[in-house]
Amino acid sequence: MSDNDKVTLPTEASDVTQGDGPVLEERYIQPLADIYKVLGDPTRLRILHVLLHNEVCVYDISRKIDMGQSAVSHQLRILRNARLVQFRRAGKEVYYSLADRHVYTLLEVGLEHVSE
Template sequence: MKDDLKIEVCSCTKINKQNIEYVKENMLSEKTFMKLSELFKILGDYTRIKIIYSLSKKELCVCDISEVVQMSQSAISHQLRILKAARLVKFRREGKSVYYSLDDEHIDRLFNAGLEHVEHN
């Protein structure tokens, strides 16, 4: 096994009760863990990440997103429904057109934090 993939295991058997209590006292609720898990599941899709990136650059209609991502409008609409249900994107109507954008600045920060992490050496 390569050294950089090896898991280091602690050989001590004494626990640090103070650290354990601190973490337990500050633990998130089960509901919050579930919501966060669902968010990352939704973000774990290649196409949805491309859509989020596109919308981080510019408000776009389904036709525009379809062209950028190189997928059918129906496939994009399906992904947008998932993103909208998760409150990751929002839309606005202008005449016959519907424009999508990121729901708020948190989504952009979350995406950019992930991007910074994967681009970090």
């Protein structure tokens, strides 16, 4: 997404009066819903939490969340397809990390919201 395509939300209630605020463009609705759908799975949230600060191999992820490697790999594929994680190969090992700072921010804001 280029700077010209960035969407901004009103930051103050006074910026939107009686429904006169900007409407989210249709082209953003489904991709945004898809991201939240992926984030709506508890297993995927556990995996993302493991990846918050470190690059981690599949074996270590599976050990930390007490789940089989094939099940973890399946969830990682979904996260990768949603562009929420990235990976790199080192020999036979595959290491995963958050795709970018946006993913970290999504998790951080969500955790802040539920902990209030």
